[in-house]
Amino acid sequence: MRKTTDINGLKDVAKMMLHLPMTETEFDFIVNHPVFQSPYWFDNEKIINIRDSEKAFEKACAAYEQKIDKTEEPLLLMYTFRSSYYLTFLKFSRRFWSADDFAKALSEAWVEEENPNGDVNVPVSLSEKWFKGLDKKALMNPDEYETYSSLPNVLEVYRGVSRGRNPKGMSWTYDFNKAEWFANRFGEGYVIRGIVNKDDILAYFSRRSESEILIAAKDVHEQTIIHKDANAEASGICC
Structure with a gap:
């Protein structure tokens, strides 16, 4: 792994995941998406449904891109996403992390995800491989x-x-x-x-x-x- 974390590489991955399409759930007020949990978003104190048009969705994404661009702490970039997507973000961005930063992020992702043992995007076998390659002191407080x-x-x-x-x-x-x-x-x-x-x-x-x-x-x-x-x-x- 890298000696220092490539923050710009992490930002590129974050923006890629941000623009992934939303999928509907059985509930009208909940969607599946790495960032958005609800299709309703505040735009200048007005609530809009970002499913209504591609323009509305892109406007919401643009607001988050500004936050991503201003973020210089690697762990905070992971926190851009819903906790169920933490490990997915690490999977897509692993090549940009230093070993110690990745260890810190991985331990936080594992603890904060509701069901890391059942993550559909990151199988337990991959998480095991990650943990085995990292220093225990970096993983634990x-x-x-x-x-x-x-x-x-x-x-x-x-x-x-x-x-x-x-x-x-x-x-x-x-x-x-x-x-x-x-x-x-x-x-x-x-x-x-x-x-x-x-x-x-x-x-x-x-x-x-x-x-x-x-x-x-x-x-x-x-x-x-x-x-x-x-x-x-x-x-x-x-x-």
Whole structure:
């Protein structure tokens, strides 16, 4: 990776994503787009629907382009987008980042995205590759790195899997109660228990009070389902 981040390269990618077309949802007031969540936009204190015409959409984009042009902090460019598109922005712009800046952005993207383990544009295998190539101290804040350093060489971890979520994701925790909360927040799910080696852990994040152990599912050994819903596999052996 680069020694210094190419801010102009990031801006070019940001503008490219800004101009991606919107797609409709089942709700009239919500759209799918990297920047715009709603088709309604304030233009000189007047609300306009940017789906009404290409001109209206381009006018809204032009306003955001001005913000992009004024932004000189790499991480703030990522924050131009909706959190569900953070990893997508990193995917398109990776070649323009320095290693340390990319590590900081990746850790923030992972923590802030609602479901990074199920990102349709960035598979878990790609995120795993990114994390493995970065310095742990750059990925974690000082408190997180201190906790990671204090972990035993072998520890028990848990992953709460709610309905529709990826059982082979990378987000685990040593806190069973937290895993159980994740398992049941959208209806009854289940918790996977496993054993990991500290050397296989990619990072530890506590920024959202989740005690998250980031590790590839294939590196979690002796996996068993210790709580499951009626649709889970009958066997106690997982994955």
